[in-house]
Amino acid sequence: MNMPEQGLKRDYSHLIQEGKVHSSMYTSDQVFDDEMEAIFHHGWVFVGHDSEIPNTGDYVLRQLGKQPVIMTRDKDGGVNVIRNRCAHRANMVCGYEGENKKVLVCPYHGWVYDLKGALIDVPHPDGYPDDFDKSQLGMVPATQIGVYRGFVFASLEGSGITLAEHLGDATALIDRAVDLSPEGELELQAGWLQHRFKANWKMLPENDCDGYHVETTHASFMHATDSQAMDLLADTDAEPPVVRDWGNGHMEIDFNVAYRSRNIPFEWFGRVPASKLPKYTAAMIKAYGEERAHELSVTGPPHAIIFPNLFLGELNVVFYYPVSANECVQLYTPMSLKGAPEVNKRAIHQTEGAVGPASFLIPEDVIIAERNQSGLSAGGQEWVDLSRGMHREYEEDGKIVSHMSDETVNRGFWRRHREEMLRDHSA
Amino acid sequence: MANYELINELTQFILKESRFCDQSLYSDWESLWTDDGHYWVPRGPNMDPEKHVSHLNDNRMRIQTRIKALNSGTRHSQLPVSPMSRVISPIELEAEEGDEYQVGVNFNLTEMAIQSTHDMHIWAGRITYQLRRVEGELKMARKKVVLVNGNEPIPNISFLI
Ligand code: FES
Numbered sequence A: 001m002n003m004p005e006q007g008l009k010r011d012y013s014h015l016i017q018e019g020k021v022h023s024s025m026y027t028s029d030q031v032f033d034d035e036m037e038a039i040f041h042h043g044w045v046f047v048g049h050d051s052e053i054p055n056t057g058d059y060v061l062r063q064l065g066k067q068p069v070i071m072t073r074d075k076d077g078g079v080n081v082i083r084n085r086c087a088h089r090a091n092m093v094c095g096y097e098g099e100n101k102k103v104l105v106c107p108y109h110g111w112v113y114d115l116k117g118a119l120i121d122v123p124h125p126d127g128y129p130d131d132f133d134k135s136q137l138g139m140v141p142a143t144q145i146g147v148y149r150g151f152v153f154a155s156l157e158g159s160g161i162t163l164a165e166h167l168g169d170a171t172a173l174i175d176r177a178v179d180l181s182p183e184g185e186l187e188l189q190a191g192w193l194q195h196r197f198k199a200n201w202k203m204l205p206e207n208d209c210d211g212y213h214v215e216t217t218h219a220s221f222m223h224a225t226d227s228q229a230m231d232l233l234a235d236t237d238a239e240p241p242v243v244r245d246w247g248n249g250h251m252e253i254d255f256n257v258a259y260r261s262r263n264i265p266f267e268w269f270g271r272v273p274a275s276k277l278p279k280y281t282a283a284m285i286k287a288y289g290e291e292r293a294h295e296l297s298v299t300g301p302p303h304a305i306i307f308p309n310l311f312l313g314e315l316n317v318v319f320y321y322p323v324s325a326n327e328c329v330q331l332y333t334p335m336s337l338k339g340a341p342e343v344n345k346r347a348i349h350q351t352e353g354a355v356g357p358a359s360f361l362i363p364e365d366v367i368i369a370e371r372n373q374s375g376l377s378a379g380g381q382e383w384v385d386l387s388r389g390m391h392r393e394y395e396e397d398g399k400i401v402s403h404m405s406d407e408t409v410n411r412g413f414w415r416r417h418r419e420e421m422l423r424d425h426s427a
Numbered sequence B: 001m002a003n004y005e006l007i008n009e010l011t012q013f014i015l016k017e018s019r020f021c022d023q024s025l026y027s028d029w030e031s032l033w034t035d036d037g038h039y040w041v042p043r044g045p046n047m048d049p050e051k052h053v054s055h056l057n058d059n060r061m062r063i064q065t066r067i068k069a070l071n072s073g074t075r076h077s078q079l080p081v082s083p084m085s086r087v088i089s090p091i092e093l094e095a096e097e098g099d100e101y102q103v104g105v106n107f108n109l110t111e112m113a114i115q116s117t118h119d120m121h122i123w124a125g126r127i128t129y130q131l132r133r134v135e136g137e138l139k140m141a142r143k144k145v146v147l148v149n150g151n152e153p154i155p156n157i158s159f160l161i
């Protein structure tokens, strides 16, 4: 859908305001192009997890904004994010995921690259002059790459900030997930479910941390299952779950405060009795000591968005690709914990129940998002309201916190979004 | 030589099961299952359901939960239900042991996603059934659906596939 000022530089400080966002932020192709440039090409984005490529020569294909990339494990053990484009005539060097590779060979004319993307050989080199400089003709790596506890992030064109600055305090959210492994590591090896939505990509982060929709959108799930989330909300003695804006666009629904106050081990994990996880419990005590192991078993994993494209949703790792203003793809895998086969065995089936195209929860969010996308085309109201809870949010340890159903986190997301859209990347 | 009476009986069962899916006759469909039923949609062939995440991997309990959600009247992703039509290939009796038959078919399913986009979705693949005779009646002990696009980004499968 085009705005009258299509073609002009958009004023994002006007289109994104505290408590309301202009509809065109979800529907305009020009906004989409600007976002891909500012947020997905310049900004830090989640690429994958290093446990997906444990061995030298392992690789996976990903899409960062409009650019296809390859994430490789090189022979020094390093992780690389390189553009999937041959320096010769731009063919995609790797067309599909497959067996481990020693080198990357372009199938068009056979140029050969090492696992870091450096050009090492070209067939029939006599066609090039003596001063032909192979070192200038590699597959171009991301300008910035950083790994935090196995989570690989990259900025293709350079963000102007470090990964540590981008993540800020939100590393604590990643820690909350990874610390559930007695070895302090994740092992993502179950593969990804891929789900296509005909809706704008921002509906995903906005929905994933939206506590307001659960009762209505997910009514069928609540009806069909004995859901621990419902008990949690009904328990008036327990601390209520809250939403928390972690800054930099990172955000969470903190169910963990509620789980902690109820102090029931593994309530977050479908209330499985600890006796069913004896080896895990023993390994956790050995790794962390009795007290901390108990605390971890009670608190559970986060339900959080790392801006812009990573969702840690209980024991699921979720990320998404924007495709166009009106389409995106979301991917899911169980958050397998290293050294915890008892947990992983169950987690895989929880993933299947909760997320993915045939699951109980996300298909509902998809339909709502798709109808939401259509609703945005209706005129009469230019703005999307995100004001819920502005009158009652409060500060706690320097973070804005509010009732679980409040749009505090959406506002936090959009603040960062606007900041990135207005950032001068030429500097 | 094939036992045509048996082939015909198995075929009729599968055609009925397909029609229950097409027409979203949830409870009728649920009644086709044995008590140990397993409904499985892996991402592709050669997957291990304990190691690789599947689109759908329901034990009998979860089949019941799925039907309860679909019957709740609030399963938005199937409100209204998708009009569907599936074409089932002639069946292949792949194995037979006692009262149990393993049957393979190819299918082609056209689904109208009338809940939101009104896109027409084409689904295709191979179904492997484990059918068992229980007190004289055929029941479904396992239904495995391998989609041709199971490892691609796909839209919702909240109907019965
Ligand atoms: S395009 Fe890759 S070798 Fe020619």
Ligand SMILES: [Fe+2]
Residues within 6 Å of the ligand: A207, A213, A214, A217, A218, A361, A365
């Ligand atoms: Fe949801």
